[in-house]
Amino acid sequence: MKNVGVLLSGCGVYDGSEIHETVITLLTLERNGASTVCMAPDIAQHHVVNHFTGQPTEESRNVLVESARIARGEITDIKHVRTADLDALIIPGGFGAAKNFSDFAIKGKDTEVHPEVRRLITEIADAKKPIGAICISPAVVAKILEDRHPQVTIGNDLGTAEAIEAMGGSHTVCEVNSIHVDNENRIVTTPAYMLGPSISYVAEGIEKLVKKVLEMA
């Protein structure tokens, strides 16, 4: 049985992991015979967004604690995760990837990435284990692996695509129901809700991504 890490950044599209993308990832992994390890960094969220109004609030929440909602409590602090225990890593989207793992949403190509996220993704790439990155999370992978010039999808957001190119990566146009494979770097990406329009379209791309990652693992 292949063991796949799923790296979460909170719980909710505007300040954490995109919930639909995460659940579809977990379901598709299990339906294809993989076991999963959900993980997140034990840090404060960049901010909390009221998802009804779309406005930031004064609250503070913790990325590991909120991610535990999607994982039904079965989640590990990323600092305890060893690359040797994983066959692959998948990172769902949601603005948490661009706000909590990194400050990509604010600083673009000059973003800093959380050290444990940087450590794990670098180790997985060094070990030639496959990485799946969904929606906005390819931007984080592209930043960490910028010396390796990864090819990733990001949807059609021009600013994000330009930042990817500025970091030394290469942005690839891809439909929402499809994936792009960077065979050299063993990275699989899909635009998901960066393109939308709705859950069944997003699911089609994510299901292809998960199956490809498992095939490469």
Next chain:
Amino acid sequence: MKNVGVLLSGCGVYDGSEIHETVITLLTLERNGASTVCMAPDIAQHHVVNHFTGQPTEESRNVLVESARIARGEITDIKHVRTADLDALIIPGGFGAAKNFSDFAIKGKDTEVHPEVRRLITEIADAKKPIGAICISPAVVAKILEDRHPQVTIGNDLGTAEAIEAMGGSHTVCEVNSIHVDNENRIVTTPAYMLGPSISYVAEGIEKLVKKVLEMA
């Protein structure tokens, strides 16, 4: 196109809607050609549970605002939802159904149900439109419709099953990957995470439930 209401009670298994059950419901509805209307009451949660530790916290959160995380902001206050606009109603599980819609988790058979939840479920039942109820939420439906003696699943939790019977309902044994149909009351139920053990099993029952509800709508 059939229009199906999805009634949410927050975001997270221990104090709101169960996230996996909700996302699988939304995905299966769209894949089977239905449009969806997510809704929730605009009330404070009974409490907030830290899903990493499993312990209650001092925070307060709002059911509509947290439910909006799963719905990506596309959600309506239940008080604005008209029965005439819906072809069916589905209620995912999670302890929010037993703590926020009602105090079933505390008072069992003597629970009170939020007036708007009671209003909508009664109207849907009176209109002979189908209701799908997942996991613990059949307990709320059984309470509201107690005079009609509904048959529902609840998994194998003895206390819950006894409360259903005490409310005049009838508890039906059902596997996690299956459904029970009360044809007289037009109620479809599945145990989901009341039985577990994991997402792919739960998905099988929910997919059957959604298809049956759409067939009856």
